Amino acid sequence: MIRLNVNGKLHAVDVAPDTPLLWVLRDTLGLTGTKYGCGQALCGACTVHVDGVPQRSCTTPVSAVAGRKIATIENADRSRVGKAVQEAWRKLDVVQCGYCQSGQIMSAIALLSQNRKPTDADIDTALAGNLCRCATYVRIRAAVHLAAKSLA
Amino acid sequence: MSAMTIENASRRNFLQGVAGLTLSFCLPAVAAPAAAGKATTVSFEPNAFLRIGSDNSVTVIAKHLEMGQGTYTGLGTILAEELDADWKTVRIAGAPADAARYNNLFWGPAQGTGGSTAMANSWDQLRQAGASARAMLVSAAARRWKVAASEITVRDGIVSHPPSRRSLRFGELAADAAREAVPANVVLKEPKDFRLVGKHAPRKDSTEKTNGKAVFTQDIQLPGMLVAVVAHPPRFGATVKSFDAGAAKRVKGVVDVVQIPSGVAVLATDTWSAKKGRDALTVDWDESRAFKLGSEEILARYREMAQQPGLVAHQAGNTDQAFAAAAKVVKASYDFPYLAHAAMEPMNCVIRLSAEGCEVWNGEQLHTGDQHQLAGIFGLKPEQVKINMLYAGGSFGRRANTKSDYVVEAAQIVKASGGKAPVKLVWLREDDMRAGYYRPLFHHSLEAALDANGKLTGWRHRLVGQSILMGSPFEAMMVKNGIDGVSVEGAANLPYAIPNLRVDLHTPTDIAVPVLWWRSVGSSHTAYSTEVFLDLVAKAAGKDPVALRLELLGDKPRHSGVLRLAAEKSGWGTPLPPGAPGTRRGRGIAVHESFHSYVAQVAEVTVAADGTLKVDRVVCAVDCGIAINPDNVRSQVEGAVGFALAAALHGEITLKGGAVVQGNFDGYPLLRIDEMPRVEVHILPSAAKPTGIGEPGVPPLAPAVANAIGAATGKYPGRLPFSTAELRA
Numbered sequence: 001m002i003r004l005n006v007n008g009k010l011h012a013v014d015v016a017p018d019t020p021l022l023w024v025l026r027d028t029l030g031l032t033g034t035k036y037g038c039g040q041a042l043c044g045a046c047t048v049h050v051d052g053v054p055q056r057s058c059t060t061p062v063s064a065v066a067g068r069k070i071a072t073i074e075n076a077d078r079s080r081v082g083k084a085v086q087e088a089w090r091k092l093d094v095v096q097c098g099y100c101q102s103g104q105i106m107s108a109i110a111l112l113s114q115n116r117k118p119t120d121a122d123i124d125t126a127l128a129g130n131l132c133r134c135a136t137y138v139r140i141r142a143a144v145h146l147a148a149k150s151l152a
Numbered sequence: 153m154s155a156m157t158i159e160n161a162s163r164r165n166f167l168q169g170v171a172g173l174t175l176s177f178c179l180p181a182v183a184a185p186a187a188a189g190k191a192t193t194v195s196f197e198p199n200a201f202l203r204i205g206s207d208n209s210v211t212v213i214a215k216h217l218e219m220g221q222g223t224y225t226g227l228g229t230i231l232a233e234e235l236d237a238d239w240k241t242v243r244i245a246g247a248p249a250d251a252a253r254y255n256n257l258f259w260g261p262a263q264g265t266g267g268s269t270a271m272a273n274s275w276d277q278l279r280q281a282g283a284s285a286r287a288m289l290v291s292a293a294a295r296r297w298k299v300a301a302s303e304i305t306v307r308d309g310i311v312s313h314p315p316s317r318r319s320l321r322f323g324e325l326a327a328d329a330a331r332e333a334v335p336a337n338v339v340l341k342e343p344k345d346f347r348l349v350g351k352h353a354p355r356k357d358s359t360e361k362t363n364g365k366a367v368f369t370q371d372i373q374l375p376g377m378l379v380a381v382v383a384h385p386p387r388f389g390a391t392v393k394s395f396d397a398g399a400a401k402r403v404k405g406v407v408d409v410v411q412i413p414s415g416v417a418v419l420a421t422d423t424w425s426a427k428k429g430r431d432a433l434t435v436d437w438d439e440s441r442a443f444k445l446g447s448e449e450i451l452a453r454y455r456e457m458a459q460q461p462g463l464v465a466h467q468a469g470n471t472d473q474a475f476a477a478a479a480k481v482v483k484a485s486y487d488f489p490y491l492a493h494a495a496m497e498p499m500n501c502v503i504r505l506s507a508e509g510c511e512v513w514n515g516e517q518l519h520t521g522d523q524h525q526l527a528g529i530f531g532l533k534p535e536q537v538k539i540n541m542l543y544a545g546g547s548f549g550r551r552a553n554t555k556s557d558y559v560v561e562a563a564q565i566v567k568a569s570g571g572k573a574p575v576k577l578v579w580l581r582e583d584d585m586r587a588g589y590y591r592p593l594f595h596h597s598l599e600a601a602l603d604a605n606g607k608l609t610g611w612r613h614r615l616v617g618q619s620i621l622m623g624s625p626f627e628a629m630m631v632k633n634g635i636d637g638v639s640v641e642g643a644a645n646l647p648y649a650i651p652n653l654r655v656d657l658h659t660p661t662d663i664a665v666p667v668l669w670w671r672s673v674g675s676s677h678t679a680y681s682t683e684v685f686l687d688l689v690a691k692a693a694g695k696d697p698v699a700l701r702l703e704l705l706g707d708k709p710r711h712s713g714v715l716r717l718a719a720e721k722s723g724w725g726t727p728l729p730p731g732a733p734g735t736r737r738g739r740g741i742a743v744h745e746s747f748h749s750y751v752a753q754v755a756e757v758t759v760a761a762d763g764t765l766k767v768d769r770v771v772c773a774v775d776c777g778i779a780i781n782p783d784n785v786r787s788q789v790e791g792a793v794g795f796a797l798a799a800a801l802h803g804e805i806t807l808k809g810g811a812v813v814q815g816n817f818d819g820y821p822l823l824r825i826d827e828m829p830r831v832e833v834h835i836l837p838s839a840a841k842p843t844g845i846g847e848p849g850v851p852p853l854a855p856a857v858a859n860a861i862g863a864a865t866g867k868y869p870g871r872l873p874f875s876t877a878e879l880r881a
Contacts, residue, residue, distance in 0.1 A: 016404060019424045027379075027422040032371035033364015035545070036423075037496050038581045042817040045496060073364035090358045093783060096791055097220030098361030099496040099545025105362060124826035131817065133496045133546045134220045135794020137828035139787070 002066050006031065007075035017063035022046045024062045025072060033073035033102045037131070044130030047103035048072050054110040056129075073102035081112050081151060088147035096134035104130045108144050117148055196326035198285040198334065200253040201231060201278060208309065208323030210237045212278075215247040215254035215263065216270040217517045218357065219495075219544035219551070220791075221846040222784035223270045225355045227278060229780050230271070233348045234282030234341060237322070238309035244356050246541025249519040262625075263519040266552045266669070268747035268844020271780055275842050283338035285329075292328035293320060343839065349780050357543070368545050370578070372502045372513045377574040378407055378419040380565045381426040381583075383433050385415060387442035387810040388588055388664050392416060392435060399432040409433070410568035414557075417565045423578055443664035444810035447593065450663060451487060454595035454616040458485070462614055462656035465635045466644040469652030471601075474610025478601035482692045484685050485598070487871045488617075488677040489804040491591035491670050492820060497545025498584035501562035504574035509536025510566075514559065515544025517551040521625060525556040529563045548795070549669040553589060554624035557666075582815035590805055591670030592618040596643075596681040601652070606693035608704065610652040613643050613682070618667045619659045634659070638669065642678030642744060642851065647711050648686070648704035665807065671795060672850040675746040679851030680858065683742035684868050687859045697741055697859065698724055705743075710775050713836050714752040715743045717773035721834050722754035731758045736881070740859025742852040749776040749848035750836075751789070755829075755856040759864050763879035767797060767829040767857055772849065774833060777840035785845050786833040792849025793831050798823035800854040804873050 001012045006029060013028050020039075025031045025048070034057060037045030041056035048057045049071040076082035085108050088094075095101050104127065111118055111126035118126070123144050132140070196204040203211040212231050218224040224244040232242050247254045251263040257273040286306055293311045294301040297318055305312050312319035343350075360366040385391065395416050397409035405425025410417050418429035445453075475481060502513035509532050516522065516539050523534040530537075544551055553559075562577035569575065579587070594617035601610030619636035621627050630637045635644075635657055644655045670676055690700040698719045705712045718741065719725075731737045736759045743752040756769040772789050779785045802821040806813045814820040854872065862868035865879055 016424070016428075023422060023424040026371075027373075027424070030373065031364075032367075032373075035368075035497070036370060036578075037498075038817050040581075040816055040818070043496065043822075077363065086362045089362045090354075093355045093358055093787060095220075095355065095358055095361040096222070096787065097496065097544065097546040098357060098366050099368060101361055102364050127825045131496065131822045131824065133494060133548070133795070133822055135791045135798070135823055135828065136787070137794060137823075137825040138790045138831050140825065141828075 002062055004062070004066065004070060005068065006070045007072060013062070015062060017061060019062050020058050021048070021060040021062050021065055021070070022057040025057060031072050031074055035099055035102055037100065043100070044103040044107065045100045047106040047130065049106060049110060052110070052113065054107050073106060076105060076109060079109070082109050084147040084150045085109050085112065085143070088143040088150065092139050092143045092146060094136050094139040094143050096136055100130060100132045104132065104140055108140070108147070111144065112147060112151065116151055118144060196285075196330045198288050198329070199281045201281040202235070202285050204285070204322050204326045204329070206323045206326045208241060208321050210235070210242045210309065210322060212242060212244050213247045214244050215274070217265040217515060217541065217544055217547070217551070218246070219515060219517070219547040221270075221788060222355060222781060223265070224357060225353060225784060226271050226780050227274055228356060229348050229353045230275060230278040231282040233346055234279045235286050236306040236308065239348060239353050241309055242356070248541070249516065249523055249537065249539035251520045254519070262521065264521070264552060265517050266549065268749070268847045270844070271842045272748070272844060279340050280338060283340055284335055287335045287338050288329045288332040289322060289325050291332045292325045296328060343778070350778065350782060352783055353781055355784070366543050368497055369500045369502060369514055369542050370497055370545070372542070372576060374502065374504060374574045377502070377576055378421065379423045379426045380417045380419050380562070380575050380577045381423070381430040381580065382412070382414065382418070382561065382565075382577070383416045383430050383435050384583055384586065385437050385442070387439055387444065388666065390437045390439040390442040393438040394436045396434040399434070400429040403429040403432055408569050410565060412561065412564040412568050414561050414564065417568070419565070419569055419575065426578070427580060442810055445663070446808045446810070447489065447806045450593055450807070451595060454593070454660070457616050457658045457660065458595055458597045458614050462616070462658040463634045464654065464656050465640040466653065466655040471610045471612055471652045471654040474601045474652035475599070475612070477603070478610065479604040480602040480692055482600040482602070482688050483598070484688055484868070485870060486596045486681040486684070488594040488680070489806065489872060490593045490665065491799055491803050492585050492805050492814075493548040493550035493670055494585060494820060494822060495544070495546030495548060495550055498579040498581055499550065499558040499587070500576065500578050501559050502574060502576045503562045503566045505530065505566060505571040509538060512537060512539045512559070513542055514539060515542050515547065515551055517544070517547055518553065518556070521554060522556045522559045525560050526563050529560065529567060548671040549673070550589065553668060554626065555666075557587065557589065581817070585805075585815050585820060586812040588666035589668035590665065591676055592620065592667040594677045596677065598681060598685045600685070600689045602689070602693055606695065608650055608689055608693070611646070611650045611654070613655045614658070615640060615643060615655070616658040616660065618663055618665070620667050620669055620673070622659070638674040640678070641674035642746060643674075643682060646682060647708045647745065648701075649706055650704065672746055672847040675744060675851040679742065679744040679746070680855045680872065683744065683852065683855035684858045684862070687740070687862055688868060701743060710750045711743055711745060714750045714773040714775050715741070717834055717836055718752035718754050718771055721773065721832065722771035724754060728756060734761045734881070735759065736864040738860040738862065738864025740856045740861070740863055742855035742859060744851040746848045746851050748843035749774065749845060751848045751852050753793070753852040753856040755853070755860045757857060757860040757864060759861060759879050761881040763876035765801070765861065765874060765876065765879060769830045770832070770853065770856070772831065772833045773836060774845070774849070775836040775838055776845045776848065777838050777842040779835050780842050782835055785835055788845045789833045789849035790831045792847070793853050794823045794828055796850045796853035797827065797829070797857070800857055800873055801827065802873055
């Protein structure tokens with residue numbers, strides 16, 4: 001049994017210790033907002049926060065995050081920054097297919113939690129690991145700025 | 153809408169319209185006479201596309217797949233406009249698979265999404281559907297209030313009678329409206345009265361796609377469901393000779409290992425166990441009939457074929473005479489690689505067998521074809537294949553597979569495992585990238601004849617590449633005299649007035665790499681070769697690229713319209729601000745029509761001394777008829793710029809000895825945010841019927857960038873993706 005703290009809830013999961021956190025979230029806990037895209041930390045669709053830091057859950061063995069604070073997209077609206085990011089995303093209709101957007105939003109929340117006034121270059125650096133095949137990048141940049149403005 | 157017949161069939165009225173338009177109007181199963189204001193579960197379903205609940209909910213049934221292109225929002229907007237619904241209360245639901253009611257009107261009897269047809273084929277249909285429902289609500293209100301229908305107004309989901317200051321919400325009239333006859337004729341709005349079309353109707357899927365609640369196929373979890381991961385052959389055409397499942401079966405969570413026509417499937421209680429099981433398999437492949445050529449060998453063969461004339465796709469005037477009399481001849485050739493769609497959600501499908509038939513969960517793009525394929529596998533009737541429509545995490549053409557490849561694979565696993573448990577087939581990224589069905593590799597060669605005055609008198613264009621449509625159900629419709637229409641689209645219908653023109657095609661049939669439409673299909677390569685070559689012609693003739701195009705587009709006002717707009721908005725003709733020392737900057741333009749929409753783009757690039765390329769800005773001008781959702785048009789074109797730029801900078805699937813080299817995003821990089829240029833999208837006002845916008849933003853991007861590179865460096869890339877080495881100072 002591995003003990004997990006996900007979105008403030010405690011779980012004991014019976015899975016192989018090498019199982020990536022991604023599949024535990026999705027298949028075991030039913031938190032399907034976190035997506036599978038590549039399995040090799042190349043696309044960022046699986047981004048979650050571990051102790052507030054963005055991390056690729058597809059290459060994070062579940063045993064490595066036992067007892068640490070894991071936050072997923074399902075938890076995003078519980079913080080002021082998360083709410084601001086989601087609202088900005090909605091206001092600008094950033095999404096297209098939407099599959100990568102959980103990861104984009106989790107990376108954006110992490111950025112704005114550290115840097116309340118990011119430049120375009122800051123945004124590009126923080127989100128360069130999050131691929132969007134629909135290439136919604138123009139709006140992602142604009143939405144991060146809009147969220148920053150609303151938090152100011 | 154005259155000559156309609158209404159026939160009552162088990163509480164459903166089927167109404168047949170004219171001109172191939174078949175609308176099925178179903179009346180509610182329960183329409184008990186309810187006292188006004190009394191809460192009931194009654195709903196008003198005036199037709200196949202709309203449901204109004206007594207709780208005031210307005211649900212638009214979308215017959216097309218939402219894969220990111222905004223189709224749910226667009227379809228909802230059209231219907232809600234004529235219904236005069238309150239956009240905030242409109243919800244969208246995916247239609248079931250039922251081609252009798254939900255066929256794509258441009259595809260005859262088949263239901264499906266593709267070719268940027270969703271808005272174009274639904275425009276009249278959903279306007280009629282919305283207007284009929286509105287008329288029935290008005291009739292019901294007139295009857296209840298005992299007033300003339302002409303005195304009644306409708307706005308934002310409220311039906312009012314201003315003289316008596318009475319009003320009712322849609323939900324309060326739902327039960328009464330359900331008893332009204334479907335009107336034989338309805339009057340549609342004048343465009344000047346539109347309140348949603350052409351205005352801002354926010355996307356309907358933004359909330360659930362930003363909180364993790366949107367449901368994709370990957371997210372489906374059914375009771376007792378098993379997850380299948382498959383060992384696929386290393387080369388196209390290879391088959392299983394034998395396999396050892398011993399180690400796989402010892403992996404905790406693995407339930408079964410079965411052989412299927414496309415490989416060996418491992419079924420497990422969860423995805424990770426299935427993957428571990430698949431990785432533990434030992435499979436001996438029979439590669440005696442496998443395809444073993446590499447990309448370079450295929451390309452060499454195509455170049456050889458291009459030395460000989462092909463089948464004529466288009467001919468005008470006499471090109472031989474034009475070239476014999478030419479003062480100057482310009483020649484170039486272009487090579488295009490195989491490209492993977494690489495949607496963020498790898499292909500997947502859930503299938504459950506039941507006593508009634510089979511049930512599918514999928515981001516479904518070709519309903520009718522997939523129903524037939526599954527019916528064949530399970531010995532069912534197509535209508536026994538029920539399809540639950542889900543969002544697709546991208547497709548770009550991949551989920552519209554006429555061979556139903558991944559859907560069939562899921563079904564074969566269900567069948568081989570005895571149909572006991574529902575199965576979710578999960579392709580890992582490598583399975584998805586190596587499964588084929590690529591944009592075909594193409595070789596183009598072009599020649600232009602100029603007379604002594606620099607006038608373009610002759611044009612020869614030869615294309616070599618595999619056919620997408622031969623052997624598919626679309627062959628009869630779109631392959632004529634051996635010419636696959638989508639191999640030469642954009643080339644055979646070149647818009648430029650050139651007196652002597654010949655376009656011919658070689659279609660190799662011995663290359664066993666599966667190919668498919670990839671966002672913008674043939675135009676993904678023909679726009680490049682024609683538009684980059686035209687810039688070479690302009691250079692040879694000493695003419696400005698925009699001026700030459702306008703001169704040759706005399707009778708093509710929509711091409712000229714977007715070209716002029718893009719040129720104006722980009723500051724064409726004004727000097728570009730210089731870049732950092734040592735860099736070279738350039739501006740390039742391209743224009744292309746695809747799917748009856750017209751797009752021109754101007755790209756500004758900076759090329760560093762080491763050849764590194766940065767696209768700084770792209771200005772787009774679009775004519776897609778009436779822009780139903782202008783913000784979505786902008787969004788699609790912005791995205792198309794990024795999608796096309798990914799291919800121009802990085803996109804290449806290569807084969808070595810028949811095996812696909814790339815497997816993940818390290819070998820096949822997509823565009824990253826730091827590579828995304830600034831994008832401006834300008835929409836040309838239009839009163840023409842809406843045409844597509846999912847694809848038409850893609851074709852002009854790569855040629856506009858190549859022409860900008862040409863302007864900066866004098867080198868016009870002849871091979872995609874662009875080579876940094878070739879652009880060194």
